[in-house]
Amino acid sequence: MKFRLLSNIARSLLLARWRQTLVAAIGVTFSITMFVTLLSFMNGLNDLLDGLILNRTPHVKLYNEIKPTEVQPVNLDPKYSKSYNFVRSVKPGKTTKEIRNYLAVTNSLNKDKRVLGYAPKVVTQVFFNVGATDLTAAINGIDPDLENRLFKFNEYVVKGDYLDLKNIPNSIILGKALAETMMVEVGDLVQITTSQGERVQLKVVGLFQSGLQELDKVQSYASIGTVQKILGKNTSYVTDIQIKLVDMAQAPALAKEFGRKYETDAEDIQAANAQFETGSKIRNLISYAVGITLLIVAGFGIYNILNMMIYEKMDSIAILKATGFAGSDVKRIFISIAISIGLFGGIFGLLFGLGLTSLIDQIPFDTPALPTIKTFPVRYDPKYYIIGGVFSLITTYFAGYFPAKKASKIDPVIIIRGK
Amino acid sequence: MEAIVLETRNINKSFHDPVTIPVLKDITFQVRKGEFVSVIGKSGCGKSTLLYILSTMDTDYEGDLLIDGELMRDRKESQLARVRNEKIGFVFQFHYLLNEFSVLRNVMLPGLKLNQYSEQEIEHRAFEKLKILGLQDEVMKKPNQLSGGQKQRVAIARALINDPLIIMGDEPTGNLDKKNANIVFDTFKELAHEFKQTLLIVTHDQEFAENTDRIIEMQDGRIIRM
Ligand SMILES: Nc1ncnc2c1ncn2[C@@H]1O[C@H](COP(=O)(O)OP(=O)(O)OP(=O)(O)O)[C@@H](O)[C@H]1O
Ligand SMILES: [Mg+2]
Numbered sequence: 085m086k087f088r089l090l091s092n093i094a095r096s097l098l099l100a101r102w103r104q105t106l107v108a109a110i111g112v113t114f115s116i117t118m119f120v121t122l123l124s125f126m127n128g129l130n131d132l133l134d135g136l137i138l139n140r141t142p143h144v145k146l147y148n149e150i151k152p153t154e155v156q157p158v159n160l161d162p163k164y165s166k167s168y169n170f171v172r173s174v175k176p177g178k179t180t181k182e183i184r185n186y187l188a189v190t191n192s193l194n195k196d197k198r199v200l201g202y203a204p205k206v207v208t209q210v211f212f213n214v215g216a217t218d219l220t221a222a223i224n225g226i227d228p229d230l231e232n233r234l235f236k237f238n239e240y241v242v243k244g245d246y247l248d249l250k251n252i253p254n255s256i257i258l259g260k261a262l263a264e265t266m267m268v269e270v271g272d273l274v275q276i277t278t279s280q281g282e283r284v285q286l287k288v289v290g291l292f293q294s295g296l297q298e299l300d301k302v303q304s305y306a307s308i309g310t311v312q313k314i315l316g317k318n319t320s321y322v323t324d325i326q327i328k329l330v331d332m333a334q335a336p337a338l339a340k341e342f343g344r345k346y347e348t349d350a351e352d353i354q355a356a357n358a359q360f361e362t363g364s365k366i367r368n369l370i371s372y373a374v375g376i377t378l379l380i381v382a383g384f385g386i387y388n389i390l391n392m393m394i395y396e397k398m399d400s401i402a403i404l405k406a407t408g409f410a411g412s413d414v415k416r417i418f419i420s421i422a423i424s425i426g427l428f429g430g431i432f433g434l435l436f437g438l439g440l441t442s443l444i445d446q447i448p449f450d451t452p453a454l455p456t457i458k459t460f461p462v463r464y465d466p467k468y469y470i471i472g473g474v475f476s477l478i479t480t481y482f483a484g485y486f487p488a489k490k491a492s493k494i495d496p497v498i499i500i501r502g503k
Numbered sequence: 504m505e506a507i508v509l510e511t512r513n514i515n516k517s518f519h520d521p522v523t524i525p526v527l528k529d530i531t532f533q534v535r536k537g538e539f540v541s542v543i544g545k546s547g548c549g550k551s552t553l554l555y556i557l558s559t560m561d562t563d564y565e566g567d568l569l570i571d572g573e574l575m576r577d578r579k580e581s582q583l584a585r586v587r588n589e590k591i592g593f594v595f596q597f598h599y600l601l602n603e604f605s606v607l608r609n610v611m612l613p614g615l616k617l618n619q620y621s622e623q624e625i626e627h628r629a630f631e632k633l634k635i636l637g638l639q640d641e642v643m644k645k646p647n648q649l650s651g652g653q654k655q656r657v658a659i660a661r662a663l664i665n666d667p668l669i670i671m672g673d674e675p676t677g678n679l680d681k682k683n684a685n686i687v688f689d690t691f692k693e694l695a696h697e698f699k700q701t702l703l704i705v706t707h708d709q710e711f712a713e714n715t716d717r718i719i720e721m722q723d724g725r726i727i728r729m
Contacts, residue, residue: 086616086618089612089615089616089618093612096601096603096604097603099603100602100603399599400599400601400603402599403599403600403601404612405560405584406558406560406587406593406595406599407587407588407593407612407613407616407661408584408585408587408588408589408613408616408617408665409584409588409616410580410581410584410585411580411581411584412581413584413616495560496560497555497560497561500555500595500597500599501551501555
């Protein structure tokens with residue numbers, strides 16, 4: 085009853101000044117719209133850039149780097165264990181890039197609950213023979229199915245079908261830039277020479293574009309079996325194991341653990357791509373800062389309107405108090421005016437935000453570097469709408485609080501005497 | 504003897520801006536239920552100041568104020584608001600109606616605030632009060648569509664809505680012409696004699712004052728006749 089009475093009075097005051105009220109509400113609507121749109125767009129962009137690198141990067145990569153052993157024989161000799169030994173010009177010994185005990189490692193990974201999946205890879209450098217010149221590039225021997233499941237391989241195969249790697253023997257997918265340099269098309273044959281001097285002809289079944297031109301110039305993909313055959317190795321020869329984890333945040337810890345357990349080198353995604361996370365964070369920060377600034381500006385608008393309203397309605401406030409309304413009632417009336425401006429402005433802001441976001445989602449965005457992206461990227465996340473809604477209520481509450489407090493302190497005697 | 508509804512004991516008040524000027528000095532009097540009292544005195548003698556203290560709106564004074572036998576000292580702002588709402592009907596020189604609301608709603612507001620009756624009942628009561636004041640045809644109008652005399656009568660109806668213990672008026676006819684002033688006078692008389700309504704009205708009108716039950720005359724902040 086009491087609440088109804090106060091909100092009824094609030095509504096009447098509000099409607100009596102509906103033009104100013106509308107302007108204030110539009111201010112809130114505008115800022116919430118921008119807030120939601122900005123966050124959706126920025127995060128869409130973040131997702132896109134993350135997708136560019138992070139989605140295609142294993143969380144943990146196991147591999148063997150060719151390097152001298154850390155423990156040289158002299159250190160093992162008990163005679164010199166107390167001394168500080170210098171060994172100059174150390175060369176790597178007979179090390180191999182092969183992951184030792186590949187089957188044992190995969191057995192263990194299969195059982196590990198923290199691992200979402202893994203894909204083996206054989207990486208080798210070869211020469212592509214083009215007429216009189218040779219181009220160096222890497223061939224990645226992959227399992228097309230696994231590679232697609234874990235790293236969305238098909239998203240960046242722009243021509244041809246990635247499954248042909250599996251279906252057509254001795255096939256290869258070239259980086260688009262590499263294919264352009266060699267002037268070959270899908271269906272053509274390319275000749276390669278391995279580092280052992282072996283010559284092989286492979287059929288081009290597709291082109292890929294990663295979005296990073298430099299990468300596309302020196303990379304190509306073949307099935308893991310094909311590469312093993314070229315290198316003359318058996319089917320357990322694997323140089324890299326790319327692991328995707330259930331929780332990416334655990335990557336640094338698990339990389340250390342796996343590296344120790346399987347006696348390989350291990351690199352985690354955070355170490356490999358530290359700069360990407362920083363970029364995302366800064367973009368997020370900017371969107372929040374802009375959104376909140378807009379809201380605060382809208383808050384000042386509400387503050388002004390309420391101050392004006394209180395100035396105009398001095399007599400009404402005085403008579404309400406004279407006839408028995410307490411200061412707290414008056415305060416509640418003005419705060420509910422502010423909150424309703426925030427509520428309606430905010431609701432429309434959220435709706436317009438959704439509208440504007442889906443509009444941006446429709447705008448064509450064609451870039452040869454990003455074959456899968458056809459329109460501007462946005463992310464629809466209820467989180468932004470909740471934050472926007474809560475913020476609009478909080479700012480309008482505070483914008484209303486001070487004028488309302490002032491109104492509650494109005495002394496009716498002063499007003500009535502002044503007449 | 505009727506019960507005492509309003510009592511003051513040695514009320515003193517001074518303004519301090521910038522020098523201290525005593526405005527009310529040793530005001531002591533009582534008003535009994537059903538009395539129709541007028542307060543007269545020269546301009547500036549402190550009548551309005553006294554009335555604001557009596558209505559609990561001004562709390563900055565020395566001495567005791569008792570309404571309905573209860574001391575008003577050291578009460579919270581919200582408690583005093585409740586006393587005003589329930590026990591005092593105030594009629595000002597200016598009507599102070601809210602133009603956002605209809606005449607009926609204006610009269611209802613203090614009743615809705617008191618929340619003693621349902622909204623329908625309050626509406627019915629407001630209508631009855633307006634009828635007493637001859638305004639039954641104006642209930643749905645907005646206050647700015649009424650004449651000055653009508654507005655002041657609406658303000659009286661608003662003062663009556665919660666059946667107050669006492670109605671106070673600060674020159675309620677001050678803004679009205681002779682004809683309208685007479686209508687308002689007659690209304691007060693009718694309330695006093697037919698409904699036994701207690702009234703305390705500040706006035707400049709000697710003729711009006713002589714028609715009331717009792718005259719309190721003030722001079723320089725003191726009561727010189729009562
Ligand atoms: N806020 C104030 N500050 C200082 N002095 C004041 C203030 N309000 C009123 N006064 C003084 O107090 C005295 C009494 O004022 P009050 O309004 O009560 O007179 P009044 O009897 O109602 O006069 P009138 O018949 O003209 O309405 C006057 O001398 C006035 O100048
Ligand atoms: Mg006066």
